[in-house]
Amino acid sequence: MRDLNIIITLCLAIVISFAGSAEANDTDVIVVGAGMSGMVAAIEAADYGADVVLFEKTSRLGGTAVVAGGSISGANALMQYEAGITDDSAERFYADIYRLGRGEHDPELAWKHVEEAGLAVDYMDKMGVDFGDREPGNTAYDPFDVDRQYMAADGGAGYTSVLEEEVAARVERGHIDLRMQTKVTGLIQDECGGVVGVNVEDVESGDTAEYASGAVILATGGYAANLDLVKRYNFDNARTAALPHATGDGFEMAEEIGAGFANMDYLPAYPGSIPLPESPERHELSAEVEDYPGAIWVDKYGRRMSSEHDLTTGERQAVWAEAPANKVFIILDEGIRSDNASIIAGHDWERFEELLDGGVVKSADTVEELAEALGVDVSGLHDTVDAYNQFVEQGEDEDFGRSELEYKLENPPFYGIKTYPFVLLTKGGPTMNTNAQILDEHGRVIPGVYQTGELVGGANIGGQGSVGGLAHTINVVWSRISGQHGAAYAQQNR
Ligand SMILES: Cc1cc2nc3c(=O)[nH]c(=O)nc-3n(C[C@H](O)[C@H](O)[C@H](O)COP(=O)(O)OP(=O)(O)OC[C@H]3O[C@@H](n4cnc5c(N)ncnc54)[C@H](O)[C@@H]3O)c2cc1C
Numbered sequence: 361m362r363d364l365n366i367i368i369t370l371c372l373a374i375v376i377s378f379a380g381s382a383e384a385n386d387t388d389v390i391v392v393g394a395g396m397s398g399m400v401a402a403i404e405a406a407d408y409g410a411d412v413v414l415f416e417k418t419s420r421l422g423g424t425a426v427v428a429g430g431s432i433s434g435a436n437a438l439m440q441y442e443a444g445i446t447d448d449s450a451e452r453f454y455a456d457i458y459r460l461g462r463g464e465h466d467p468e469l470a471w472k473h474v475e476e477a478g479l480a481v482d483y484m485d486k487m488g489v490d491f492g493d494r495e496p497g498n499t500a501y502d503p504f505d506v507d508r509q510y511m512a513a514d515g516g517a518g519y520t521s522v523l524e525e526e527v528a529a530r531v532e533r534g535h536i537d538l539r540m541q542t543k544v545t546g547l548i549q550d551e552c553g554g555v556v557g558v559n560v561e562d563v564e565s566g567d568t569a570e571y572a573s574g575a576v577i578l579a580t581g582g583y584a585a586n587l588d589l590v591k592r593y594n595f596d597n598a599r600t601a602a603l604p605h606a607t608g609d610g611f612e613m614a615e616e617i618g619a620g621f622a623n624m625d626y627l628p629a630y631p632g633s634i635p636l637p638e639s640p641e642r643h644e645l646s647a648e649v650e651d652y653p654g655a656i657w658v659d660k661y662g663r664r665m666s667s668e669h670d671l672t673t674g675e676r677q678a679v680w681a682e683a684p685a686n687k688v689f690i691i692l693d694e695g696i697r698s699d700n701a702s703i704i705a706g707h708d709w710e711r712f713e714e715l716l717d718g719g720v721v722k723s724a725d726t727v728e729e730l731a732e733a734l735g736v737d738v739s740g741l742h743d744t745v746d747a748y749n750q751f752v753e754q755g756e757d758e759d760f761g762r763s764e765l766e767y768k769l770e771n772p773p774f775y776g777i778k779t780y781p782f783v784l785l786t787k788g789g790p791t792m793n794t795n796a797q798i799l800d801e802h803g804r805v806i807p808g809v810y811q812t813g814e815l816v817g818g819a820n821i822g823g824q825g826s827v828g829g830l831a832h833t834i835n836v837v838w839s840r841i842s843g844q845h846g847a848a849y850a851q852q853n854r
Pocket residue numbers: 392393394395396397398415416417418420421422423424425427428429430431432516542543544545579580581582601602603605606609610784785812813814815828829830831832833835
């Protein structure tokens with residue numbers, strides 16, 4: 361025990377001496393990333409009396425929320441009371457999370473979240489976000505058992521525009537030092553593993569510097585634009601529709617300091633992204649995959665994987681997630697083509713023709729030739745089409761119970777489109793405690809480092825499912841917690 365005390369005293373001394381050494385580059389709290397979550401964290405830490413440096417690697421504030429929808433959710437928000445809903449509670453919200461997320465959340469974090477979520481909505485409300493008619497609603501996903509979702513009138517930009525003004529006011533007062541186009545490249549640790557500062561790089565000049573701080577809050581967003589990380593954790597093949605900044609810098613920094621991670625294998629990707637030669641990684645165009653009549657979906661062995669019809673969003677997503685190499689081939693024929701709206705997003709025939717001419721949509725006179733053109737197992741596709749045509753004839757899909765059995769695949773030319781899943785945001789993240797402190801892989805606090813926003817991992821709070829408005833609520837709940845605790849920790853240890 362005496363040895364442990366000596367180590368703790370020594371570590372504290374190192375923290376204090378490092379934090380106090382570099383006078384120019386020395387602050388209480390460093391916030392990394394000025395998306396919605398980073399702005400809330402910086403505001404909150406500043407309002408708790410800390411001097412804050414807020415680093416943003418791009419030339420604009422707001423991150424992903426600027427292009428996002430406007431949902432946010434919480435029980436017992438003022439707007440719910442105004443609408444006469446007085447019987448919601450943290451318990452009911454928790455029960456919804458349990459149901460919607462299949463119990464894959466961290467119970468302590470989820471409980472803290474549901475307790476704080478209503479206050480988080482009020483926080484944005486009081487700050488001046490325009491919530492339109494202020495009526496609570498339900499979600500486009502599986503619904504809550506009571507209306508507790510609220511929509512910013514201007515979408516996600518409704519939050520960030522208000523936050524930008526609040527940040528600017530604190531910059532003016534000297535409480536936040538905002539450094540744009542400055543990328544944090546790594547965390548600095550003392551000899552005991554505590555985080556005591558960051559390394560930064562000026563994006564334009566390439567100049568580097570060290571900053572010391574009492575606490576660091578990572579608010580760097582997800583990794584959906586980093587297909588190497590997506591490949592490592594989620595899909596062999598995927599495409600991205602995330603904004604380019606979402607490269608998962610915080611995940612890599614957390615990993616370097618030994619953080620634990622949870623729910624990293626969970627990432628609900630969207631189905632049907634068509635790879636275009638001019639856009640090898642970015643998602644630009646989808647196939648119409650929701651109940652498109654006639655078409656079947658096969659894997660690279662030519663096997664069907666589902667009923668294709670009457671699927672929930674999650675079931676459709678699972679087909680693309682579980683297909684070998686995440687490749688799903690959509691097969692149709694001229695009979696379907698001439699009877700129906702185009703299978704290209706927006707039912708755009710002109711685009712279909714372009715893709716056909718460009719060889720993105722393949723066509724062939726026989727099923728076997730189509731299989732060869734697509735790189736699908738020839739006898740596999742042949743057998744699948746034969747069996748499917750038989751199901752149509754008998755009016756019963758013996759393999760998957762498909763309800764729509766209108767078209768036999770028998771009218772050449774046959775058409776095929778290779779598709780992949782595409783990702784928008786990520787759902788796993790470093791483990792943390794209810795003070796938003798990042799934990800190591802043994803569940804111990806790594807001193808001096810906090811996290812918030814998409815980095816936290818929506819699944820760690822809301823489980824493996826879709827909880828309406830969760831990401832924006834995390835941006836407020838966990839930024840307030842990390843800002844407050846980061847400020848207090850920094851002030852105590854300096
Ligand atoms: C199309 C779309 C619609 C959505 N709609 C909704 C919705 O209606 N409701 C909802 O709840 N959620 C929605 N979301 C998700 C939600 O908007 C995001 O998960 C959330 O806003 C992420 O916020 P963040 O601050 O954690 O990260 P981000 O917004 O990604 O911000 C991170 C910031 O950190 C900066 N940064 C990253 N690394 C560094 C570094 N090394 N150094 C310095 N700066 C760095 C980035 O440049 C960026 O500005 C949507 C997402 C998308 C893509």
